[in-house]
Amino acid sequence: MSTMNQQLTDDLRNVDFTTLVSRFVTDQAPRVFAVVVEYGEQTDAEIIGWGMELPCGAYMVTTDGRNQYVLTEPEHALRYVHSRTNTTPHLVWATPNPDK
Numbered sequence: 001m002s003t004m005n006q007q008l009t010d011d012l013r014n015v016d017f018t019t020l021v022s023r024f025v026t027d028q029a030p031r032v033f034a035v036v037v038e039y040g041e042q043t044d045a046e047i048i049g050w051g052m053e054l055p056c057g058a059y060m061v062t063t064d065g066r067n068q069y070v071l072t073e074p075e076h077a078l079r080y081v082h083s084r085t086n087t088t089p090h091l092v093w094a095t096p097n098p099d100k
Contacts (some may be wrong), residue, residue, distance in 0.1 A: 032094040035077050
């Protein structure tokens with residue numbers, strides 16, 4: 001086999017491997033969510049934390065970086081939002097769940 005053919009074969013193998021790895025990563029990627037506090041009745045909103053859903057639970061960090069939480073379920077992130085008058089916490093998925 002010539003060097004040019006070998007290089008072409010190697011490039012095709014790498015493309016195939018790269019494509020497979022890319023699909024693998026995409027399939028395994030955690031879902032990202034935000035914890036949003038609504039002020040008033042749809043008057044204003046603020047993202048106060050970001051999290052990701054993992055196969056064995058979830059993880060969240062506040063936007064100021066001061067607090068980090070390991071959670072059994074993503075929805076449990078709402079338990080750590082301080083309750084204040086006229087505010088409502090929401091869990092908002094950054095991307096829709098393709099399985100549902």
